[in-house]
Amino acid sequence: MNEKLLEVRDLKTHFFTPDGVVKAVDGVSFILNKKEVLGIVGETGSGKSVTALSILNLIPQPFGRIVGGRIMFDGVDIAGLGQKQIQKYRGNRISMVFQDPAASLNPVYTVGNQIMESIMIHQKIDKRSARKKAMRLLDMVGIPEPQRRLNSYPHQFSGGMRQRVMIAMALANSPSILIADEPTTALDVTIQAQILELMVDVMNKTGSSIILITHDLGVVAKYADKVMVMYGGKPVEFSDIDKIFYEPLHPYTNGLMGSIARLDSKKKDRLTTIDGSPPSLIDLPPGCIFYPRCKYRMEGCARSYPRFKEVKPGHHVACHRHAEFLKEEADG
Amino acid sequence: MLYYILRRILQMVPVIIGVTLILFMLIYMIPEDPASLILQKGATEQALANLRAKMGIDRPLHIQYLRYMGNLVRGDLGTSYRYRRPVSSILADYYPNSIRLALAAIIIEIFVGIITGIIAAVKRYSFWDTLVTVSTTLAVCVPVFWLGMIFQNIFGLRLGWLPISGMGDGSLRYYIMPAFTLASVSLAYVARITRSSMLETMSNDYITTAFAKGLSPGMVIGKHALKNAMIPVVTLVGLNLGTLMGGAVLTETVFNWPGVGRAIYHAILERDTPVVIGGTLVLVMIFLILNLIIDIVYAYLDPRIRFDRRESRV
Ligand SMILES: Nc1ncnc2c1ncn2[C@@H]1O[C@H](COP(=O)(O)OP(=O)(O)O)[C@@H](O)[C@H]1O
Ligand code: SF4
Ligand SMILES: [Mg+2]
Numbered sequence: 001m002n003e004k005l006l007e008v009r010d011l012k013t014h015f016f017t018p019d020g021v022v023k024a025v026d027g028v029s030f031i032l033n034k035k036e037v038l039g040i041v042g043e044t045g046s047g048k049s050v051t052a053l054s055i056l057n058l059i060p061q062p063f064g065r066i067v068g069g070r071i072m073f074d075g076v077d078i079a080g081l082g083q084k085q086i087q088k089y090r091g092n093r094i095s096m097v098f099q100d101p102a103a104s105l106n107p108v109y110t111v112g113n114q115i116m117e118s119i120m121i122h123q124k125i126d127k128r129s130a131r132k133k134a135m136r137l138l139d140m141v142g143i144p145e146p147q148r149r150l151n152s153y154p155h156q157f158s159g160g161m162r163q164r165v166m167i168a169m170a171l172a173n174s175p176s177i178l179i180a181d182e183p184t185t186a187l188d189v190t191i192q193a194q195i196l197e198l199m200v201d202v203m204n205k206t207g208s209s210i211i212l213i214t215h216d217l218g219v220v221a222k223y224a225d226k227v228m229v230m231y232g233g234k235p236v237e238f239s240d241i242d243k244i245f246y247e248p249l250h251p252y253t254n255g256l257m258g259s260i261a262r263l264d265s266k267k268k269d270r271l272t273t274i275d276g277s278p279p280s281l282i283d284l285p286p287g288c289i290f291y292p293r294c295k296y297r298m299e300g301c302a303r304s305y306p307r308f309k310e311v312k313p314g315h316h317v318a319c320h321r322h323a324e325f326l327k328e329e330a331d332g
Numbered sequence: 333m334l335y336y337i338l339r340r341i342l343q344m345v346p347v348i349i350g351v352t353l354i355l356f357m358l359i360y361m362i363p364e365d366p367a368s369l370i371l372q373k374g375a376t377e378q379a380l381a382n383l384r385a386k387m388g389i390d391r392p393l394h395i396q397y398l399r400y401m402g403n404l405v406r407g408d409l410g411t412s413y414r415y416r417r418p419v420s421s422i423l424a425d426y427y428p429n430s431i432r433l434a435l436a437a438i439i440i441e442i443f444v445g446i447i448t449g450i451i452a453a454v455k456r457y458s459f460w461d462t463l464v465t466v467s468t469t470l471a472v473c474v475p476v477f478w479l480g481m482i483f484q485n486i487f488g489l490r491l492g493w494l495p496i497s498g499m500g501d502g503s504l505r506y507y508i509m510p511a512f513t514l515a516s517v518s519l520a521y522v523a524r525i526t527r528s529s530m531l532e533t534m535s536n537d538y539i540t541t542a543f544a545k546g547l548s549p550g551m552v553i554g555k556h557a558l559k560n561a562m563i564p565v566v567t568l569v570g571l572n573l574g575t576l577m578g579g580a581v582l583t584e585t586v587f588n589w590p591g592v593g594r595a596i597y598h599a600i601l602e603r604d605t606p607v608v609i610g611g612t613l614v615l616v617m618i619f620l621i622l623n624l625i626i627d628i629v630y631a632y633l634d635p636r637i638r639f640d641r642r643e644s645r646v
Contacts, residue, residue: 087546155636
């Protein structure tokens with residue numbers, strides 16, 4: 001049973017910089033169901049973070065702005081909400097965990113203070129109960145001696161522990177969606193798995209959904225139910241995890257999967273194994289953005305941008321030649 | 333913390349030794365005979381020699397210095413050549429006025445400086461931001477005494493809003509102009525560093541975290557940005573204390589403020605060495621103590637340094 005929780009439709013977030021308009025997110029669409037883990041993958045600069053930030057309207061100022069699309073959550077288009085209204089969703093119904101836990105916690109307040117703050121802005125409870133709750137949260141994310149650690153400052157924790165604190169903070173109000181933007185990229189390889197397990201575990205228990213942004217395909221394969229592949233600020237493919245891995249329809253996804261197959265399992269895949277480099281997001285040419293690097297390109301690809309559309313039930317792709325790739329698959 | 337404060341107080345000793353040593357050498361280089369300042373013109377050579385012997389200024393420099401330091405340890409700052417009174421009693425008349433003026437200036441520097449800096453940062457590129465940039469540039473460029481005289485001219489002479497000089501009955505009106513004058517340069521620096529520190533702080537990831545929690549912009553700025561942004565500001569306020577002490581001499585002279593600064597100025601003109609040295613020492617002491625207070629505030633603001641041992645800043 002798939003109950004729709006969040007639907008992003010044709011989201012466009014642009015940066016109006018002095019150098020020109022950066023189309024950081026341009027036409028992203030996806031659906032997140034209840035209890036699902038959605039992976040978003042793509043090279044650095046492909047618009048993953050901006051997509052995540054757009055959901056809660058946290059786009060970097062002064063240049064960034066949502067210029068189009070809808071973000072339907074619980075029957076409300078939260079992209080159109082004012083500051084006061086969106087505040088009620090942030091950290092409450094939808095929470096975020098960021099890439100660099102060392103920089104994401106305020107160095108001059110204790111972690112107890114910062115977790116309690118999250119609780120107290122959304123729940124009407126007194127300081128003592130908030131403190132108790134903060135302690136339970138720290139305990140839940142596996143921080144030893146939580147009572148004592150409430151009084152510690154962020155710099156007194158290790159990187160992995162700080163990310164646990166961030167997770168505790170994000171879970172403070174039992175959100176429906178946890179958005180984790182490369183939550184383990186800045187961490188030691190040995191603790192990456194622990195942090196991911198922790199997140200998925202907790203969210204499973206509470207029946208919440210996760211948007212997991214990463215450029216580690218191994219992570220996606222292991223935890224995600226669905227995947228959206230992004231390239232140059234645009235979605236190129238969105239589908240179930242199995243289809244993405246075994247029946248990719250977009251040449252870019254195909255390249256990614258090829259690169260994964262070639263690697264021995266020990267190596268971390270950084271998605272840089274396709275020749276060429278991602279496009280600049282200013283002044284994009286009219287055609288397919290993957291054209292310069294695509295092995296399958298045809299003349300027509302450079303003329304118009306292929307629409308991102310559903311070509312099979314639950315399988316979206318943006319490529320002029322998707323029909324041929326579909327047929328090949330059918331033929332085996 | 334107590335240990336830290338004690339250590340800092342002990343560290344003041346070498347600073348005081350250094351300051352007196354430098355003052356002594358500077359004054360020794362002035363080829364003026366204090367004895368002839370004290371006695372009337374036409375005093376006999378014998379009388380002058382007797383007086384010099386009595387004052388001990390016929391002895392070599394290092395002996396004079398050691399004697400001065402010996403007295404200093406006992407709290408004796410010597411006797412004024414001019415007034416024939418103990419320097420400590422002269423300074424006791426003046427230094428409370430100086431401290432009050434300095435505190436008024438520091439309060440203005442901190443509050444006005446920080447508030448204008450925050451406004452400039454939050455309303456970046458607005459009219460207010462430009463106004464702050466222009467006025468702080470002027471405040472830094474213009475000499476303190478000149479600014480003081482402009483104030484006197486406009487607010488005292490022409491508009492008649494404020495008393496032109498002196499301390500009068502010591503009411504607040506008398507403080508406004510000299511305190512603003514004394515604070516001007518430091519205030520400008522504080523406003524500017526607050527602005528840039530605030531802007532830099534606002535670009536930190538933890539600010540995004542604070543917004544992502546659902547805090548209002550006011551709370552993000554007031555709680556999460558402000559405390560971090562204040563760290564360099566407090567450092568600057570500490571560094572500015574020196575400027576403030578130097579400015580005190582000029583400001584007190586321009587506004588005829590009965591403080592240590594003015595006393596030092598007059599003492600220099602009258603070659604009243606003991607008052608110059610004693611007064612400067614008092615200013616240095618005030619500077620050191622304020623600095624210590626700044627460092628304690630600093631440790632409060634930034635927990636990361638509370639736990640490490642920090643090198644002292646003098
Ligand atoms: N504050 C900003 N101002 C201007 N451009 C930005 C800003 N933040 C991100 N961008 C642009 O948006 C694009 C996507 O960035 P991002 O979403 O961070 O990529 P990813 O998370 O996939 O690595 C990048 O090309 C970047 O240049
Ligand atoms: S549209 Fe053409 S260039 Fe673009 S991915 Fe498909 S085949 Fe390649
Ligand atoms: Mg990113």
